[in-house]
Amino acid sequence: MRLLIIGRLNGELVTASKIAMSRGAAVTQADGVEQGLGVLRAKGADLVMIDVGLPIRAFVTALGEERIRTPVVACGTGSDARAAVAAIQAGAKEYVPLPPDPELIAAVLEAVAADARAFVWRDPAMERVVTLAEQVARSDASVLISGESGTGKEVLARHVHAKSSRAQKPFVSVNCAAIPDALLESELFGHEKGAFTGAVARRIGKFEEASGGTLLLDEISEMDVRLQAKLLRALQERVIDRVGGAQPVRVDLRVLATSNRNLAEEVRKGSFREDLLYRLNVVHLRLPALRERPADILELAGHFARKYAEVNGVPARPLSAEARRLLVTNPWRGNVRELENTLHRAVLLASGAEIGPEAIRTPEGDALDGPVGTAARAVQTAEAVTRSLVGRTVAEVERDLILDTLDHCLGNRTHAARILGISIRTLRNKLNEYTDAGVPVPEPGQARAIAAYG
Known part of the structure; x- marks a missing residue:
């Protein structure tokens, strides 16, 4: 874990640096923004902690212009609430009050140093x-x-x-x-x-x-x-x-x-x-697909249930027998990522002493009722979609499919290309064609604008 601290190491920042080093971080210090940018250009870093009194907006803008994607955390005296808000608005991911709390510093380092998803398997x-x-x-x-x-x-x-x-x-x-x-x-x-x-x-x-x-x-x-x-x-x-x-x-x-x-x-x-x-x-x-390693499904489900209970501050609940059956029989076409999102929703929707099948739902809130119900709905949906395509050109259908998928991914082109089964290069070319034709295309992080086009 490589931590860059930008700001003069006086008092509280010295303490923060010592805490970070005690947690295994390799700490580099820079007095100001320009020196900090120089360190990032020359050595890189996994996390930047910057004094809230420095020009954070200019620093974050400079990172963007140079395509340096290191996350930024601001730090300052805990009583300066307006400075904390301004730092977040300027582009800092978090605000750490000083004097530093060892557990808070450790949590920030842990969140950045490792992927949040633990490596869990049993199959x-x-x-x-x-x-x-x-x-x-x-x-x-x-x-x-x-x-x-x-x-x-x-x-x-x-x-x-x-x-x-x-x-x-x-x-x-x-x-x-x-x-x-x-x-x-x-x-x-x-x-x-x-x-x-x-x-x-x-x-x-x-x-x-x-x-x-x-x-x-x-x-x-x-x-x-x-x-x-x-x-x-x-x-x-x-x-x-x-x-x-x-x-x-x-x-x-x-x-x-x-x-x-x-x-x-x-x-x-x-x-x-x-x-x-x-x-x-x-x-x-x-790596086998999740449906090819069924013993991992319940192991991962239990891990995600505990994780998101802690993240959301709700009681940890076990999965009921019916919920476990439902999870094991689902095909999980989105693999571990889909399972994780499903358990996150289940933790938020569950009531009572267990996570029951009523909490296992799709992103749209529909019940997840196993492969039989899924297959029946798929046939009905396919028939309805086929009927809706009659009278339209292939180019029109392709355009709507691409834009609807991009909308589903909130403008994330990489995810959309994966879902569509095309390269990111092909997707970019198609989107450029639509933009030239005056068709609105969502930017990353945005949903599709509702507009009429021919």
Whole structure:
């Protein structure tokens, strides 16, 4: 856990720094915003704590302009309520009052240092995957982790890192599907000042930020083929070239990659390099879908029920026998992510001493009544949808499907592309076409605007 404290280490900030170090954080200090930006460009960090008296809005804006995604927490005297509100409005994720409470500091560090989802399993199918993962964890071999969306590929990657000899070094993750092709190269390899418009200073990339530790290339199948060639050289030679740089930079790290696609099939299509697949696929960990590991369903359900009871400050309740039956028989097409969201809702909706089947509901509030009822509703819905499509062109149907899916994902293009089964690149091209035609397209975090279009 790498913590950057921005502000002069007087009194309370010294105490906060000591608490963080006692909890295992590696602490770096910068006196002001410019010095802090320099540290982030040169070394990176997992969390920034900044004095509330400094220009937080300008700092957060600068992070956005340089595409530095490190979360920011403001800190200041507990009596300064207006400053706390202003800090949150300026873009800080949290406000920590000073003098610091050790447990509060620990909670903030824990929330950032690890994925909130614990690594929980019981099914023999999952046991085989975990056993193989732990056998290879201490090596430096590249590992490819595949599986459907929501199966927990990043959680398994973090587990491999935690069991490796690099566990005390950084774990850095980059989502290849969420970053435009034009920016992904500098995100991975860094850039020199003036390399392109907006490159206001030298900045290290994820390869250098993960030095000594582990780099996770999440959804690597979405990476452009041209960039794959540069990645292949980095993996083979352990040398990278910053964008605009004149000298190669040597790196020491372990690379993990995830994909929800069949990369061998992508090679046949010509969208993924065969030599890169061989380089990544030294060890292949295939995560089974949740429906293929039924013993994990109740284990995970119990974990999520306890977790969200604590998060929401409600009594922890066991699952009733009928609720457990309902959970086991559901197909869980969204895998662990869908199960987690369902249990979160159940914790909020449950009443009485147990979580009963009446609390196990879909996001729309409908009852989750097992595969038989689901199949019957699916047939009825399919018939209704088919009737509604008559008289419309294929292009119109495709447009509405894409925009409705994007609306369902609140503008998150990566999630929408996964649901639609297309690449993020194809989705962007379609959305650009719709925008040029005057069709409203939701931005990330927004629902679709209601508008009439032909």
